[in-house]
Amino acid sequence: MSVTSTTTLDSQLTATWGSANTYADVPMVMSGYTSRLWPHDCQPQFWSKYQVWEWLQQVMDMHQIDASSIPFQNFDMDGHQLCSLSYQDFIRAAGSVGPILFHSITELKWSGASESLRGQYHVEIGQMDIKPEIDFSCPFPDVAPGVNLEIYDPTIHPLAPAASPTPSSPDIKRSYSRPHQVKKHSPRGTHLWEFIRDILLNPERNPGLIKWEDRTEGVFRFLKSEAVAQLWGKKKNNSSMTYEKLSRAMRYYYKREILERVDGRRLVYKFGRNARGWRETEK
DNA sequence: GCCTCTTTTCCTGGTT
DNA sequence: CAACCAGGAAAAGAGG
The missing domain is CATH 1.10.150.50 (Transcription Factor, Ets-1)
Structure with a gap:
């Protein structure tokens, strides 16, 4: 092709x-x-x-x-x-x-x-030259099997030079349903929300796919919903991915508070308290 | 092979 | 009418 x-x-x-x-x-x-x-x-x-x-x-x-x-x-x-x-x-x-x-x-x-x-x-x-040397990896890194997602989990990114010396987020992990259990699986590479987040955090690599609506609040909007879906599908090696399906997965994040619902606004989502790594100043 | 967890697929129904 | 949004249900996939 x-x-x-x-x-x-x-x-x-x-x-x-x-x-x-x-x-x-x-x-x-x-x-x-x-x-x-x-x-x-x-x-x-x-x-x-x-x-x-x-x-x-x-x-x-x-x-x-x-x-x-x-x-x-x-x-x-x-x-x-x-x-x-x-x-x-x-x-x-x-x-x-x-x-x-x-x-x-x-x-x-x-x-x-x-x-x-x-x-x-x-x-x-x-x-042009302030490109951070920190490479928080592409939204589609084919993460090697053994690689932990924390590695490229950009709790640190160019605008917020590492608020946390310790990589990743030891805090919340998966508080839903399994309060004391720290991550059972690290699913294939990146989760959908991380994929989305990484696109947002890399505007120079984001050809108008998703855009921040409110940077500090974590509100963002899909500009090219189907294009993002295609990209996601590509990462997952699934050529039949659609925004319809992607959005269903996004909606599952509401319950887990990775995303918060934003009503009335089409294609708009908001990061929730369990989503990390998107803030300019990670606290 | 079983389990858990996330995502995919499909669907019905409502909204913009 | 097209494009979204909401969730339920079931199942696929992946890793443990």
Whole structure:
């Protein structure tokens, strides 16, 4: 399926996931992506995989095409690989959207930047290098079987330099139903809520999928519900994942107080007291 | 093979 | 009408 060899799919993911640029916390994903949101100060050849996805997302938005209508997995590649795709490759990867994408990337290649997409261009270069060396891992780390999720559980993240010297959260664990038992299982890799959280914590790797509504309160909103579901499905190796199903899993979190209900607002969720690692200043 | 736990799948019904 | 939201039920998967 994928235009590139899928051999390094995940390794690639993991690899590029950790090396994206950081752009200022512009309210980018705000209103229909009308605002600027090109985090790339470089040519597409140098984009990371997530910048590629960001570009994808935006081109789709610009053309009013549902982003979930193309398989993002087919663009599981960095800018260099993207730029080497042929017209036919784009068709294969994105069907009828292929030509649009091809046209866009061709223009970008020639202009060397993103003029073709946004008129003018400015990036907070000052912010570009503050990429934290702490790698709290990608939302889709293929965690080695033995690896404990605490390892990449970002109780520490760039904005909140480690409030807790001791990694992870010794406190609450699973207080529901088994008060004194500390974690029986560490399910395959990441839990859904952690996956979501990690996307949120990595805006530079989050191509407009989910957005904070209230950072301090832990309220967030899905912008591309189906795209997130696809991503989750990809991580779980389940191509039939949908937002419908993902949201059911999210609703189970209410009872466990990992999430709090936010009524009346579609696609909006809020982290609950049993969700950790999302705060700017973990207390 | 059994258990626990999380997530998936399906579904009915209500809401925006 | 489409896209969500709420949960119940059952079952799948994974690890212990």
